[in-house]
Amino acid sequence: MTEPLLRVDDLHVTFGGQSQQVHAVRGVSYEVNRGEFLGIVGESGSGKSVSSTAVMGLLPSSAKVTGSIRYDGRELLDLDDKQLSRIRGSEIAMIFQDPLSALTPVYTIGQQIIEGLKLHDRSISNQAARARAVELLGVVGIPNPQRRVDSFPHEFSGGMRQRAMIAIAIANDPKLIIADEPTTALDVTIQAQILEVLQKAKEITGAAVVLITHDLGVVAGNADRVAVMYAGRIVEQAPVDQLFAAPAMPYTIGLLRSMPNMAAPREERLVPLEGRPPLLTQLPKGCPFADRCPAAFAACRGEEPALLPVAGDDGHVAACIRAEEIAAGRLRRPDIFPRPEEVEAVPVARVDSAPVVELRDVKRTFPVMKGTVFRRRIGTVKAVDGVSFSIGRGTTLGLVGESGSGKTTTILELMELAKAQHGSISINGVDTATLSQADRRKLRSEIQIVFQDPMASLDPRMSIQDIIAEPLTVTGAPKDEQVRKVARMLELVGLEPSFANRYPHQFSGGQRQRIGIARALIVEPKILVLDEPVSALDVSVQAGVLNLLEDLKARLGLSYLFVAHDLAVVRHIADDVAVMYLGRIVEYGPADLIFSDPRHPYTQALFSAVPVPDPQVERTRSRVLLQGDLPSPLDEITGCPFRSRCPLYKLLPEDRQRRCAEEDPAARTVHDREVRCHWAEEERFDVAV
Amino acid sequence: MAGFLLKRLLNYLALTSVATVLGYLLVSSTLDPIARFLGRNPPIPQASIDTTLSRLGVNPDTPLLARLGNWIVNLVTTGSLGTSTRGTEVTADIFARSGTSLRLLIIGTILGAIIGIAIGVWGAVRQYKAPDQITTYASFVVLATPVFVLAVLLMITATAINRTTDSQIFNFTGEYTPGLSGGFFTLLGDRIVHLLLPTISLTVFAVASYSRYQRSAMLDVMSADYIRTARSKGRTRGSAMIRHGVRVALIPMSTFFAYSFGLVLTGASVTELAFSWHGMGEYLITSIRNNDINAAAGTILFTSILVLISGTLADFLYAALDPRVRV
């Protein structure tokens, strides 16, 4: 093959006028060969999406694009919108991140697929187009496609919408599919399914795929070649094995080392990659990564390093003046990003103390209303359906599950410090149902919460001082004491005390989350509820925040209720784990035990769905794929609620299946943890796919 | 679905009833039916005033709630809204006049919506280009102009045109030329000519407000991901906007229609008055000037029924446009 399918050469994209130009993409060059799977990895703001959107010609008109994009011998930048529209959808197709907003809400899924077909084949009859749409939906794994073809997007779940997006993309057998963060908005279990469908789509159409993602784990198992982007440029590119085994650019090394990894030892400290990417409005001279790079020296700040081949590795390029040293082993990778020291834990007597938080059979139901204009009650959702757990002093309970499993409702129920709808909640041995209004306010200083999105949880119009001191205003602490305490808190979370009079938007995501933690800690609580505290952060800064949380726990003797969907993170930080499914805890016990030997088929599937940032492991390990989506919470389910998706259930002999269908498994202790499965004692079935 | 619309309708009915009752109480306490009889020469005897007032059901000596009760009972059992101070049946008056008002209102609303939506879409698609700038500033000027000023300015212009062309192209006082004789088509033509200026006046006003709203609704959807998806399927920018954008941007318009109806209704009444039409706007104002409680209360009922119909219509539109509310 002489010419690659797609050749991007020295692509530059700039937004904005003269006063403040954002140079989002700065000289990106890459090639995609026919049938190849290229992964492009980068954090937010790295320019990965902009550069791919430029290929489709879908950037807003305010973007200035220069360079060259050659597709199949044609220069795409020379084509106008009309000429490009003939290529879009027929030759090059794109899959977007958020499948809800990417589908037009007023047309059926079928209409939207047929539209794509008819745009490029005017002669196709309505009947044939519809038949093809049904066929495509079948290909991407939508059950009952004849019926679902007439559904509207809002009637689909997130995973099904993304399947439909893939169906639209492959409708005209494109030669190139660009997938822009196709799984970011989805749960791990659904992510695993979508990646499978994407692979299948690639096989059927023979198309080349460009997968854009922030998650190294996602590309590890799928891509042939990986490009890493940073501050608008490709900083390293290599065949997938090489990139993971022998990265030559310190940024890639840092990224790989900072990721919590399901395959790494559990107790190991994470390696933080401090700092934030430079602003694309005012790039520093020299290597844009120099400020965050522990291996940087004076020469790094002189001139921006070019993307050059790394000796000895075929097809491996890196933009680092020390790449040779790294590749040759003269500069050892672990030395660039050393593992931080463990912090000495304050010894807490775990045995004698009563639990600080205890939930007993807590239930929470909501009426379900349907329609935006015409609301009516159509049923009841059991968001939390009999949850019991307890957290000991100085320990961390990890609460995991897919979205819709009831994790968030559980913690909101806890944070109300009120009487639960059903069951009991006690904090430090006090039943919250018995509290008076004043007691409740007093108890608030014992338990505080840190939210997922650090931007949303800080009032953008208040200074850091006022934000962190807000809990103190409730008790009416004097102003000078507030100032003193805020300064101490800022120091505690690793920020400059002088930051107090700045505003939230002046900080990076990681710093904002530290501010959120400082606010929670200022009243010296003993319990911290952490609601997905790192999931909104870029991978590189996650590690810093997680390490901080571990340090704080050790130094202050805190107890954490850590809610997360990222199992690698939970595995890293939790002492105990509770796995939730449809409002119940299906497996609950010590983290060591559960992560090494999950007993519930759901736990097994969850673990297996987490991608591991190691291509070798990804290729060899067996997977437990979950079928379908979380059932509608409205359904009345008899027997085991997990039955409809259970990989084990399908393999069971009929008599055992009947038990699953008829009898709801109660929580019982099996191998030192609580499990809700009839067959938890059995040797694990070979449920691998 | 039908159930929800029914529920909404019931809510509207409740609102209409309460509004009408409150309206009746309001006019009964603000209007002074006796004022009409005072200061006459020779003075009208008190007994005669009382008889007249009692016959109308507006005698202040009867407790207010009792008057209200009678009015409602009368309305429900006989469908009558009572007698006006001029001795005519209010119900009959309203029937006679409502055609005049509705003609203007319906034509103005429909034309205003169609033209306004078209201009709004055009402006949004050509954002910051000449068409957008011109329509934007034009609608600002129109929205800064009270409807009565618009009407009078149109009359000044029409008169000027009539004078310079020495003709009667624009004939705008009243609904028709009194005493005009001729065949059906002559009369129809005369009415159409009379309808011209008021319709322009109301339509221009409606176009200005609908187009602003449609423009911003359109801008909201223009950056939506699904427009990008449609383009990624092979639509050009323009065709993606029209096929996917406009269709979605129409949804909030149905809500805006319900909200703006009160304003359009006011605009229509003001237009009628400015062009001396004998419609419901004039009826309301003369009833206030005559201290005519029954006529004023009747107008309130009429208005609230119009609002009820427009609200229900907007709900139907919403349900028809947005599959997410259909169940």
Added chain:
Amino acid sequence: MSSIDPTTTTIETEADSASAPPDVRHGVLRRTFRAKRAWIGAIALALITLWAFVGPLLAPYNATDSDVLAFGAAPGGGHWFGTNDIGQDVYAQTLVGLQKSIIIGLIAGPLATLIAGFVGAIAGYFGGVADRVIVWVIDLLLVIPSFFILVLVSPIFKQLSWVALVVLISVFSWMIMARVVRGQTMSLRERDFVKAARYMGVKPLTIIRRHIIPNVASLLIIDATLGVGAAIIFESTLSYFGFGIQVPDVSLGSLLASYSNAAVTRPWLFALPAATLIATVLATSLLGDAFRDAIDPTSGANRD
């Protein structure tokens, strides 16, 4: 208008928020006045107000005296807007009317916004029964157009001073904005920083004061600005039909009413005061619209 294209904010959030100006409110003002029409609106409004209150001092005639040498004169000479049938100077009358109209607008618009902000925030934050009652009352008030309601109650305020009219205009102009504030509040209430405050034990009214109101303040500023123009139009329409300002007070509306019969024969009597009215309202709406564009990052920027 943000210098960074909003379509990229999903992928460039870090860069976008980091480049935002340090003080948010200051930023809104700066963004507002980057638009030309904001300057036009603000300067025009300032000049018109100055003109209304200083102009009469500099005018050659006052509003009530008759110029016996000029009955029904066309504009020109000393009478810039002409005179009426009894020789009164229309220019002087226009300025007196303008004064009243501006005062009415400046009081009634913001007052209505105040009511809307208060009622909307209460309904949105507390929800439940309070919300349902408030929404129902709003719907009820929307059943009869405010213009009609004011006509109906006109017999009462006609006997009172014009202040009563101003208050009544506000009392019947807040409903739609209150619904908007309510919607905003409902979504703010679900925002994490409000939840965080709640879980700290901050009292509801403090949360509304500290978190809700500042975050809808921009919306309220827009509404108050546009409300000035709306109130001026509302008042002039009422006065035109004799239900608004009563003699001896004069507003632009009542002035226009007295000259509308002469409009066809002597257009300047009507057109010049009308132009003054339109210019005033236009200035407020240009300013208000520029505010809206600056505050709502999705409303104005160049996108496709």
